[in-house]
Amino acid sequence: MSRHIESICIVGGGSAGWLTAALIAAKHGPDLQVTLVESVRLSIIGVGEGTWPTMRNTLRKIGISETDFLRACKASFKQGAKFAGWRTGAADDFYYHPLVLPEGFPSIDLAPFWNAQADAAGTPSFSDAVCFQEFLCEHHLAPKQITSPEYGGIANYAYHLDAVRLGEMLREHCVGKLGVRHVDDDIIEVQQAENGDVTAVIGQRHGGIAADLFVDCSGFSSLLLGQTLGVPFIDCSDVLFIDRALAVQVPYESEDAPIVSHTVSTAQDHGWIWDIGLQNRRGVGYVYSSRHAGADRVEEALAAYVGPAFAGLTPREITIRSGHRETFWKNNVVAVGLAAGFLEPLEASALVLSELSADYIASAMPATRGAMDIVARRFNDMTRYRWDRIIEFLKLHYMLSQREDTAFWRDNRDPATIPQPLQDLLELWRHTPPGEHDFASAHEMFPAASYQYVLYGMGFRTAPRAGALAARDAAEDAFERVAAMKRRLVAAMPTNRALLDKLAQYRFQPV
Template sequence: MDIKKVVIVGGGTAGWLAANHLGKALLNTEGVSVTLIESPDIPTIGVGEGTVPAIRKSLQSFGISETEFITQCDVTFKQSIKFSNWLNKDNHGSDNSFHHLFNIPSPLGGDLTPFWLNNRDYDYSNLVSPQFVACEALKAPKKITTPEYAGALGYAYHLNAAKFAKLLAKNGRDRFCVEHIIANVSEVKLNVSGAVGSLVTDTHGELVYDFYIDCTGFEALIIEKALKVPFVDKSAQLLVDRAIAVQVPTNINAPIPPFTIATAHQAGWIWDIALTNRRGVGFVYSTKYMDDETAISKLDKYLGGVLSDLSYRVLPMKVGYREKFWHQNCVCLGLAQGFLEPLEATSILLTDFAASYIANRFPKSVEQIQSIQPQFNQVMEYAWERVVEFIKLHYCLSDRTDSQFWIDNRDPSTIPDELKRRLSLWESYVPNREDFFSKFEVFDLDNYLYVLYGMKYHTQVKNLTNEQLHLANQQSLQIAKMGKQLAEELPDHRELLNKIKEHGLQSI
């Protein structure tokens, strides 16, 4: 049987990312339609405000103007995540920090990591990338004359998630002819084969489709409640399970950091994301090690005592992913697929990755599902496991001893086996490209280098020869010169955003 009618259940960032990917892929396929059903009563979670550089490729492929995106979604540029206090204050200072930058390390060729390991007095990210200086100077990654989606430095975005969903919705409807239905789905009916047969709605009656995309968030209306696909719990490895999220108004002239700030605390960490008119702040913690009252008090202290004047939400976090991501004639995406935690902006990343994958391999018939489904499930499980490992890396490398939370995060029983294997290898060898053999490594060599050595990981390497030391020193001086030049030439972050709002960027 041919697949002609495709439905996405649920809006928000996940639903409308899927609608744009599928709408674009299926637009010129005769007889095939894409519909999105969105509840009028369920608000967007709206705390997924950080992205990774891959989102630029998707937005450009959708035909969305970067100028329009920046001006309509309160966007700021994100060039890094700056991790503060993730290491022992006694050993590394009370203001210890490191950057996970978006530019490749050692851009002049070769690898400066062995040089750093022979002289660990340097800040790793400052040594290997000119982007460090630009970030610390609060510079934008491009100029007003730089074309859309291009930059002098690598970047992603911070954004208003609710406004982003609206922009994606408009683009999906107008450009890719996605039908938009406002309705509540009250029942999911299965057919005799156990696949999804129809949806019962409150305003449009019973609706029949051939293929279903579940973007209903934590409710997982189709994949869990109807199809009974189990959830793989990862809370034994990733210990945080709750977040307090708040939006903090800012002065329209306040400086804007071009990076996410992730500040570790006694039982987790705090995200701090600056948009053009506010900050999105979240206190992430483990209820095993900190009660809600203490968490609220500590967030209030971080914000300077203004929390009582603001509206905040306490959000439970069910950490893990689906046992299967594609079952029968249903694929789940977004929070219905799984959730780990906000560190490294993995939620939008995995949604975009999965939606793009399914759009590029969308089955023409029900019969084709049997050949495509197992591969999709295998790829997505691989991707999720690698993300679990990368997030855990930040915790298990910390040498903090000030609370049981950090001590327990180093317990080998909480560390995934593959991560333990890699860390054992990297005790003797600097990571290289061959260690990341799959193109489905969501985080690869560059990401690991910044985190491993930003957190002072000890890799035993041979002493460099005098010639090697000389060449590496010359290269580090050249990178420092590049960083100084970028800091002088690139505009102030807020200054560029104001210019974009007034003049726009050059379209490609």
């Protein structure tokens, strides 16, 4: 148990595997031997093409230029999500979950002031009133300029990207710049010690690969954590009904077509359609509940959404098993990515969970096998907390819907499908807006502001308590600052398309 950790073997590539390899190798350099073994003949699932702003810091940590990343991955800027049709299904029904916090938050909480006048004629939506980013998105404007520094901008932002290209770029960077050993092989056997630790994986062509710590990035098969160590899978389909996706890659109608700078999530009868814009195409898919609809009906709806271009496309069907492993680090095996679990792509949680897990492993790397169990307990507690909070936040989008048109939406309001912690929070928020006091952990996935954006976008109302409107002057000043920022940005910011086209010739300023 006092054996020092000197070698890491990552089983599986893709975004999760290569992100993990990059973060560990960049942090520890030659002190740790990092080997990644994958079968390059296996296709990458690539279910998520949306990231969180955390990806900017991750890429910076591992030494990749933002300019090079955007070019190689055909990536574009993402400034949040637009939810269309989720509340009532009406033609004008939409709201935003932007990536910029409400003005002055949390020093000034604008929610009580907005709630006090929310139903009055002419009142802007919550996100439009408290934040300028909805305005940027509605006008297809970028969050930065060509003169901005790498990974810096006027507005907070993330990316839409080609997940396959990301994996390829990370592989090249890891092998060429960070000293990661890459083995192309098919695992045919896993060897274990008497205490259950994995001692080696056996490849069909390269034989045994031994290591002190194994990272399972083998995808849905969960070869090491699930199959070898027998860690059970916790099914969450009783809360989140989505279990299928039908996806297509849609070409732009013209080379100068706008690139939307946010994810568009459009509610459908039995789920919702995602629509994201890359530089060279759109990624579009209908995620749905097979308990509520058959694939034929879903394909018809997807074809209607895409339009005439759908006739030349080949939809790809993806099975989604909502849930996660009971524990994520057992013995000397830790799972990252799909091997740990997966939830539907609403709010793009897949890649960020891989980022956060890989970063923790790299930062808290145990020095010895004896210390590993302590690190594993902390990792399991932290990671389980994050999964629980994501599940609750995703459910929030569905359970607040007022739609009555299909069983899918009605069933999502059944209290038996709503986690009790979420029900408790909603009871509190009838009189007090979500605030930092509601989220005390250092491992929160969504800040109080995110709950405000979804709650008030979906029509939930908080009745202001006595004294909640005392700082009216400060609030009015904040609302005016938002309006003034919109006026400045509309003249100063390029469109998403224009900035990305310019990036083909020029680079962002080095930091």
